Amino acid sequence: MGAQANAAPVIIKRKKVVGGGGHHGGAWKVAYADFVTAMMAFFMLMWLLNATTEQQRKGLADYFSPTIPINRISGGGDGAFGGDSIFSENVLPKVGTGATAQKPSPSKASRGASGLIADGTENDGTDAALRSIEDALSAYGGESMVMDDLMRHVVTRITDEGLVIELFALDGLPLFEGTTAQPTPLLRDLGTLVASVSQTVTNGVAIGGHVRANAIVRADNPVWDLSSQRATAVRALLEGLSVAPERMQRVTGHADREPVLLNTMATRNDRIEIILLR
Template sequence: MSAGPNAPVIIRRKKVVAGGGHHGGAWKVAYADFVTAMMAFFMLMWLLNATTEKQRKGIADYFSPTIPLNRVSGGGDGSLGGDSVFTEDTLAHNGIGATNRAPTLRDAGASGQMHSEEDAALKELESMLLGGGGESMADDNTLRHIVTRVTDEGLIVELFSLEGDPLFQAGSEAPMPVLRDLVALVGRVFAFSTNKVAIKGFSRSHAVVLKVNPTWDHSLDRAEAVREMLSERLGDSRMERVSGHADRHPAVGNPMSMRNDRLEIVLLRSGSGG
């Protein structure tokens, strides 16, 4: 049976779905990156809350080290190659080299050993001065004017006045007999060493109504008087420097206390003069 001339034409189109229903996986990768980033963020927040400042500094140094990881840094082979790429004095050098924090560091082991040996020598002199190993060189009345300590500067022997027992005559640099005994004691002990000596003078404060403040003159003149007495025993060549500090560094809370009239005689460490 044939269709008439005016019959409608019907066209059937087949819908083709590409990928079999798959919508792509790029979003999964992006989501995984987001989850990883969030996990790292929350771990960072936890670490900041659960650690101390010192621990955080250690973690930061681990990721950005500022110290050499190896005690001996290889600089190359051969006679001109050197053992350390950080050497500054010679081409061949064993040590940890310089760092950002210690640009002049050479060999920490040798340096530490020398420092320890000098500490022991200074401690021995301190013991001799105070009678720590047996009978003291001075009586109890003299020793009550002395305080000693070993610092990075050297062995500091502090001599100070007491109420009713000053080191100097009132208002002058003339030494009292007790100060002469103290300086003689220090001179005998320091004679066992060849290190340089520094002398610092300090003064107690005076009433502000004074027309002229004598603290600067007192501190410097008294330090100079002690230098002259000490030079008679050790020689001028041992004297490195003399300084006056007025009342700028009181030893006790009351700036007008007699305790602030004092001197510091310092047996300097080797190489610390100047």
């Protein structure tokens, strides 16, 4: 049988497939965005370090510090991990009284991690009570030009030992008369501020005297005696401003061994450290 004359021809269409890498995604955009964000944060940090004061930098650091709602001196119980602590006067397993002495007085009793006693009661807010005293001292700044001038000589910081209130001299504004241990009116005014704040608590007080180095090496270098005499003078000053004498726990002269500036003869190294102990 013959093929039909009008039959449609069969057309075979072959598609050529070309291989390739295809779409690579947008992961590089994410990496680039992270890089730009990091660089922006870095340059903002550099700007803040140069555009802020020491107190402002400290405030920024505190703002970004992680806050964990755990009571450091607790042992479990009511509240955010509250309850009895092994540092409590009634629990500490040493002599059965919560302290290292057989008959500890209330003022010497163990106080846990914070160790700050306000108005005769235990304050278990760790650094919170110390910061409240620090804020109270800083609040004097801005009240008047006189207060602003006084606060130029004050730096505070919280350490493992307690709240350190550093009073320091500036060029032309000494804390003591010449190379003596006689307080200047400036130091008396600063002592009044410190005394008013420290009277809100009953914590022990430690005083450390620091002096700048002498330009000439002497056989009888007076820096040790001078720093001790100045620390003693500040102790007497605070006691005269109604700070209880029994709160004084330590009076130390550090001579010129702990300068705050690389230039050991700088006026800034003449300073007094008053520590409200934990």
